[in-house]
Amino acid sequence: MLKLSRLADYAIVILVKLGEQDGVVTSPALAVITGVPEPTVAKVLKVLSAHGFVLSQRGAKGGYRLARSLADMSVASVIAAVDGQIALTACVGGRECDTGLSCGLCGSWDVINTAIRSTLEGISLESMRPKEACPTVLSQINKLNAPHTVREGA
Amino acid sequence: MLKLSRLADYAIVILVKLGEQDGVVTSPALAVITGVPEPTVAKVLKVLSAHGFVLSQRGAKGGYRLARSLADMSVASVIAAVDGQIALTACVGGRECDTGLSCGLCGSWDVINTAIRSTLEGISLESMRPKEACPTVLSQINKLNAPHTVREGA
DNA sequence: CCGAAACAGGACCATTCAGGTCTTTAATTA
DNA sequence: TAATTAAAGACCTGAATGGTCCTGTTTCGG
Structure with missing residues (x-):
């Protein structure tokens, strides 16, 4: 599967969504927009914020906004920020393998890692903007656009 | 981190090592060569074997050998065999997202998935052959080449 | 003919780690 | 001063991966 973590997935979605709003947006609001649970969004x-992708404003009327344009954020950088270094194996950078495994392939993995990394660096968040959103999902977004529905459970 | 599973890691190492031997090799022997625990190697x-990467020979004097050349095995195919489909997110093939997440990015993920997959398909196991093995690991391999040390614990 | 060696297949357990929640603190604004 | 909101971190839970073991079947050697 080679799948990336859900947190990284969320991060990309959140950034793209944040880029579509103007002004600061609170995390509860983003939770509604994205459908991700509020505490997770906050996390x-x-x-x-710590990695400089968004700027935070504390206090009342606070919230988040993008620190720079979506075009200036690569998928690779976001994943690296959330999940750490992008590497397909524990055997990175020519160092010996984790368990002293006598794989003897140490250097070879870097070929793969580099290839993956450069592939991901070539994709900006701007290019992740939805051209054609899923129809089933669109209705949900519209439904949530009513601002006052946020308060229901809280 | 986007790391692939350890099983897939092992699979690649085992295949490369198997390609360096001639004749059939037993799984205990491969365990010694690779440093991976025997039951895991067998698994x-x-x-x-089920996916046609190796041919098995049962009974005494049995063992495994490559079904085809390392050059004919891509990293992608091995990973797919061990871990299943290569995909960076649950949102694959344009289907709607898993939890009805209103990400609205559905189609965009495929760009990434395809890029990763083709990158991995372009790397053969032959190219994973060690040109320069880690020095710390080389000694370990030499030590294990003495055939009778295998019996110790068994 | 019998026993050992080795693969086949599956069940099963344990550990890890990611995901998610909650609580407290600090800052900002009205 | 009170209310709102982000910051930070501790903590719990659950799923999934990794790893082990058991039983059966096949083949070779004595």
């Missing part, structure tokens, strides 16, 4: 946002 | 080998 992701904190990480993104 | 990986079974999967590889």
